[in-house]
Amino acid sequence: MIRRAVVWGAALAALAFLALPIAAIFARLSFQHLASSVVTDALGVSVKTTFVAQALVLLAGTPTAWVLARHRFRGRSLVVTLVELPIVLPPAVAGIGLLAAYGRMGLLHTSLPFTQAAVVVAVAFVSGPLYVRQAIAAFEGVDETLVAASRTLGAGPVKTFFHVVLPLARSGLAAGEALAFARGLGEFGATIMFAGSLQGVTQTLPLAVYQEFDVNFHTALALGGLLVFVSAALLVTLKWLASSSTSAFRFALSSSS
Amino acid sequence: MHPLLLLAKITVYAAASLTNVFPQIDASATYSFAGSNTLAAQIQLGAPADVFASANTALPQQLWQKGLCTQPVVFTRNTLVLIVPKSNPAGIHSVYDLQKPGVKLDVAAPAVPVGSYTRQILKNMALASVLDSVVSNETDVREVLAKVSLGEADAGFVYSTDARTAPGQVTVLKMPAWAQPKVQYGICVVKSSANVAAAQAFIRTVLSKAGQAKLLAAGFLPRVKPKPAP
Numbered sequence: 433m434i435r436r437a438v439v440w441g442a443a444l445a446a447l448a449f450l451a452l453p454i455a456a457i458f459a460r461l462s463f464q465h466l467a468s469s470v471v472t473d474a475l476g477v478s479v480k481t482t483f484v485a486q487a488l489v490l491l492a493g494t495p496t497a498w499v500l501a502r503h504r505f506r507g508r509s510l511v512v513t514l515v516e517l518p519i520v521l522p523p524a525v526a527g528i529g530l531l532a533a534y535g536r537m538g539l540l541h542t543s544l545p546f547t548q549a550a551v552v553v554a555v556a557f558v559s560g561p562l563y564v565r566q567a568i569a570a571f572e573g574v575d576e577t578l579v580a581a582s583r584t585l586g587a588g589p590v591k592t593f594f595h596v597v598l599p600l601a602r603s604g605l606a607a608g609e610a611l612a613f614a615r616g617l618g619e620f621g622a623t624i625m626f627a628g629s630l631q632g633v634t635q636t637l638p639l640a641v642y643q644e645f646d647v648n649f650h651t652a653l654a655l656g657g658l659l660v661f662v663s664a665a666l667l668v669t670l671k672w673l674a675s676s677s678t679s680a681f682r683f684a685l686s687s688s689s
Numbered sequence: 690m691h692p693l694l695l696l697a698k699i700t701v702y703a704a705a706s707l708t709n710v711f712p713q714i715d716a717s718a719t720y721s722f723a724g725s726n727t728l729a730a731q732i733q734l735g736a737p738a739d740v741f742a743s744a745n746t747a748l749p750q751q752l753w754q755k756g757l758c759t760q761p762v763v764f765t766r767n768t769l770v771l772i773v774p775k776s777n778p779a780g781i782h783s784v785y786d787l788q789k790p791g792v793k794l795d796v797a798a799p800a801v802p803v804g805s806y807t808r809q810i811l812k813n814m815a816l817a818s819v820l821d822s823v824v825s826n827e828t829d830v831r832e833v834l835a836k837v838s839l840g841e842a843d844a845g846f847v848y849s850t851d852a853r854t855a856p857g858q859v860t861v862l863k864m865p866a867w868a869q870p871k872v873q874y875g876i877c878v879v880k881s882s883a884n885v886a887a888a889q890a891f892i893r894t895v896l897s898k899a900g901q902a903k904l905l906a907a908g909f910l911p912r913v914k915p916k917p918a919p
Contacts, residue, residue, distance in 0.1 A: 536778070537840035545841045546793060546824035628795070628825025628836070635826075642828065646730030647800045 465654035474640035485555035497567030523621025550627035559616035566608025570601035610670035704744035705829035724829035739888040744802035746875035761875035766910035779843035787819040795842035798826035807846040809870040
């Protein structure tokens with residue numbers, strides 16, 4: 433009885449601990465501050481850069497994960513570790529690395545810094561590995577025999593990938609993309625170092641929260657509320673996608689049998 | 690008070706431009722260096738600071754009016770300069786070259802003291818239009834210094850004392866004295882401090898001859914503007 437009370441007490445305390453900061457943002461939020469140009473500009477920059485960055489992550493990350501999941505070659509684990517490294521790197525290190533590589537005085541001498549493209553690069557760099565890592569696991573989980581069956585039944589590798597592999601791996605891919613999307617949306621350190629912070633150009637929602645924190649705390653709260661809302665909507669959508677993919681898979685199975 | 694309490698390690702929230710000089714004045718304090726505006730906001734939200742040293746007088750005065758710190762005193766002054774990377778990629782040799790198209794100008798955000806001084810000096814020189822060339826609003830003066838000394842930005846406005854900390858990396862372009870804003874640094878004891886005596890002692894050290902000498906050696910100006918000889 434006591435043990436049960438302790439367990440429930442700990443669970444309730446943990447839930448309250450997690451929920452309170454989010455509740456506090458909404459308790460003090462006044463919606464009129466959402467109309468400020470800082471907020472609308474930051475939302476615009478965040479939406480635009482996040483979608484471009486995540487499109488790149490999906491387009492480049494999916495084949496990368498497929499290659500790494502399906503092929504065994506010397507140094508593969510080293511390559512996988514390199515791909516995963518940005519996940520554990522502190523964002524400030526990512527920022528320094530991006531400057532050292534793609535800065536004007538960097539190895540490649542690009543003129544990326546201070547542009548919206550630099551935000552996309554920073555977001556893709558820190559968030560992409562989360563997707564690739566999950567996608568490797570998802571592809572590895574696809575039953576080889578189903579792939580082989582598809583090929584013996586005459587489907588080419590491309591058709592097999594889109595009609596067999598992708599539906600089977602979909603929920604794993606969606607989960608990975610959810611993590612990458614969320615990490616990218618919240619990206620701060622690498623962005624401020626590599627892309628700077630300019631309203632309407634490179635100032636994303638998290639950068640605007642930081643800037644407004646000491647200028648207008650209520651605007652910072654409004655921005656925070658907006659980020660909570662966008663993140664929550666994203667989470668729900670992806671959970672729904674992940675669950676509906678299973679039923680789509682079932683449907684595919686039953687209709688093809 | 691127990692003598693041991695006097696040895697309490699105090700926490701000093703200080704403007705980023707004091708990053709190099711304050712530890713030279715007192716190596717025993719714990720420092721948090723950032724944009725003065727960020728520090729002031731943190732103190733308002735209850736940050737455990739004992740002393741607040743700001744790159745302007747407005748922020749500590751606001752805290753004083755809210756009863757959050759003692760009446761601030763001016764402890765040093767500074768001047769604004771324009772810096773360009775040693776390689777000078779945009780070929781900037783005077784502040785007027787900032788009007789060239791495509792110049793990547795890096796400044797601090799308007800809420801940061803140096804960002805506000807930057808806008809004042811440009812306004813004084815009727816050059817406010819060059820703010821259209823701003824590529825980033827940084828959170829403190831050291832970020833501006835970093836982006837320019839890395840060569841990522843073509844030019845930036847910092848204090849003359851910051852420029853001295855990156856010798857060999859940046860070229861300093863002095864700004865005319867008539868256009869300079871009044872850059873005065875204010876210091877105060879935070880009211881919620883549990884180490885008021887030690888905090889007061891720290892301020893006395895900064896204002897002392899030895900403290901002022903360290904500031905002068907770092908390129909800061911005397912806290913009181915010397916009167917011109919009659």
